Amino acid sequence: MARWDIFCSVVDNYGDIGVTWRLARQLAAEQGHAVRLWVDELSAFVRLCPAANPDAESQLRSGVEVRHWREPFPAVEPAEVVIEAFACQLPPSYIEAMTARGSRRLWLNLEYLSAEDWVAGCHGLPSPQPGGLQKFFFFPGFVAGTGGLLREAELLARRRAFQADASARQAFLQSLGVVRVAGARLISLFAYENAGLAGWLDALAAGAQATQLLVPQGKILADLQVWLGDAQLAPGDQRRRGNLQIHVLPFLAQDDYDRLLWCCDLNAVRGEDSFIRAQWAGRPLLWHIYPQEEGAHWDKLEAFLALYGAELPSDVAAAHAAWWRAWNAGEGMEQAWPALLHAWPVLQQHAERWCDSQAARPDLATALEQFYLNWLSYAA
The missing domain is CATH 3.40.50.2000 (Glycogen Phosphorylase B;)
Structure with missing residues (x-):
C-alpha cells in the first residue's frame, strides 16, 4: 500500500475540489492506498461533503485523510506519490522535503480535461525540476494515449x-x-x-x-x-x-x-x-x-x-x-x-x-495506478 498526497487549490468554483475528492475516495477504496487530500478552502469541500468539519486541520472522510492546506505548512513526510491538481503550486517546504529525503517520489501534475488533439502527445511527459526531482504531466482524456475519465468501478x-x-x-x-x-x-x-x-x-x-x-x-x-x-x-x-x-x-x-x-x-x-x-x-x-x-x-x-x-x-x-x-x-x-x-x-x-x-477504456484512477507501477519498475 502506497501513500498518496493530492493537493487541491480551490479557484472560484467546485470543479477542482469535485474532481480531487472523487479521485481521492476512489484511490483509497479501490486501490487501497493511504490518501491525504490537501484542500486550501475547506468551506468548498463541505459543500460537497456536508458531514465534514470546516474548522478541522485533519479529518477522516470516506477513508481519506482530509487536511487543511495553509501556511505555515506543517512538517510532514512526503508521500510516495504526489499529485498537484490542475497546476497548483506545491508548498516550497514540501518540495524541499521531497528533495531532502533522497528516495524518489512520483510527482504528477494532474491537468484539466480536454479533447484537443495535442493532449495525447503531452500525456506522461517528464519535466525536470530543481534538486534532481522530476514531474510528469498527466492528462485525463477521451481517447487512447490519455489518462481516461474518473469513473468508479461500479x-x-x-x-x-x-x-x-x-x-x-x-x-x-x-x-x-x-x-x-x-x-x-x-x-x-x-x-x-x-x-x-x-x-x-x-x-x-x-x-x-x-x-x-x-x-x-x-x-x-x-x-x-x-x-x-x-x-x-x-x-x-x-x-x-x-x-x-x-x-x-x-x-x-x-x-x-x-x-x-x-x-x-x-x-x-x-x-x-x-x-x-x-x-x-x-x-x-x-x-x-x-x-x-x-x-x-x-x-x-x-x-x-x-x-x-x-x-x-x-x-x-x-x-x-x-x-x-x-x-x-x-x-x-x-x-x-x-x-x-x-x-x-x-x-x-x-x-x-x-x-x-x-x-470501455481504463478510468483515471486505474490509469494513475498503472502509471505508478510502471514508474516503480523503471525506477528499480
Missing part, C-alpha cells in the same frame, strides 16, 4: 439499476420536493451566469411538452431570478410560467447530484466534474465550459464537439453543435432549441453509446 451498474427502478427515482425526487408530472420532460440546470438562459426559458415555457427544470443552488440562479422577476429564490421554491415549472434545489452532495443526473432526461452542466458525471448518466447533456481569457475555451469546446459528434448523422451533429455554441455564446438558444428537438431520439441513443465507449 458506477454504471449502480446508475442503470437506479434508472430501472421507478420507485427509487420517485422517492429521490420527492426527497428534494419534486413530484414528477406525467409526460413532463425533466431537465437539470447547473451553469455559470448565462445571458442565453432567458431565450431558452422562453422556448421551454412556450413548448408543446411540459418541462420541469430542476436548478440546484448556484451562479445561474441570478439569471433565473431576473427572468422570473423574483428578488430572491431559495431552495424549495417553485415557479410556473406557461408549460415550464421551475424547482429550486439545495446545493447537493456529490452522490445526490449523481442521482439527480440519473433522474433527468437532459442535464445542463458546467466545468469539469459535473461534465464528466453527466456523460456517465447516459443522457443528452449541455455543457457550459469554463470561460477563459481570449476565448481559449472555444478550442476545447470545438474539440469535444468534433469527437462527440463524429458518429452522429451530419444534420444531428450540426443541430447539436449549434445548440452548444449558442449556450456558450449566451445567445440564440430560442432558435437552437427547437432545431435540437427534431434530433432528440438520435441524441438519446447516442448518449448511451458514448457512455459505453468511454467506459
Whole structure:
C-alpha cells in the first residue's frame, strides 16, 4: 500500500475540489492506498461533503485523510506519490522535503480535461525540476494515449439499476420536493451566469411538452431570478410560467447530484466534474465550459464537439453543435432549441453509446495506478 498526497487549490468554483475528492475516495477504496487530500478552502469541500468539519486541520472522510492546506505548512513526510491538481503550486517546504529525503517520489501534475488533439502527445511527459526531482504531466482524456475519465468501478451498474427502478427515482425526487408530472420532460440546470438562459426559458415555457427544470443552488440562479422577476429564490421554491415549472434545489452532495443526473432526461452542466458525471448518466447533456481569457475555451469546446459528434448523422451533429455554441455564446438558444428537438431520439441513443465507449477504456484512477507501477519498475 502506497501513500498518496493530492493537493487541491480551490479557484472560484467546485470543479477542482469535485474532481480531487472523487479521485481521492476512489484511490483509497479501490486501490487501497493511504490518501491525504490537501484542500486550501475547506468551506468548498463541505459543500460537497456536508458531514465534514470546516474548522478541522485533519479529518477522516470516506477513508481519506482530509487536511487543511495553509501556511505555515506543517512538517510532514512526503508521500510516495504526489499529485498537484490542475497546476497548483506545491508548498516550497514540501518540495524541499521531497528533495531532502533522497528516495524518489512520483510527482504528477494532474491537468484539466480536454479533447484537443495535442493532449495525447503531452500525456506522461517528464519535466525536470530543481534538486534532481522530476514531474510528469498527466492528462485525463477521451481517447487512447490519455489518462481516461474518473469513473468508479461500479458506477454504471449502480446508475442503470437506479434508472430501472421507478420507485427509487420517485422517492429521490420527492426527497428534494419534486413530484414528477406525467409526460413532463425533466431537465437539470447547473451553469455559470448565462445571458442565453432567458431565450431558452422562453422556448421551454412556450413548448408543446411540459418541462420541469430542476436548478440546484448556484451562479445561474441570478439569471433565473431576473427572468422570473423574483428578488430572491431559495431552495424549495417553485415557479410556473406557461408549460415550464421551475424547482429550486439545495446545493447537493456529490452522490445526490449523481442521482439527480440519473433522474433527468437532459442535464445542463458546467466545468469539469459535473461534465464528466453527466456523460456517465447516459443522457443528452449541455455543457457550459469554463470561460477563459481570449476565448481559449472555444478550442476545447470545438474539440469535444468534433469527437462527440463524429458518429452522429451530419444534420444531428450540426443541430447539436449549434445548440452548444449558442449556450456558450449566451445567445440564440430560442432558435437552437427547437432545431435540437427534431434530433432528440438520435441524441438519446447516442448518449448511451458514448457512455459505453468511454467506459470501455481504463478510468483515471486505474490509469494513475498503472502509471505508478510502471514508474516503480523503471525506477528499480
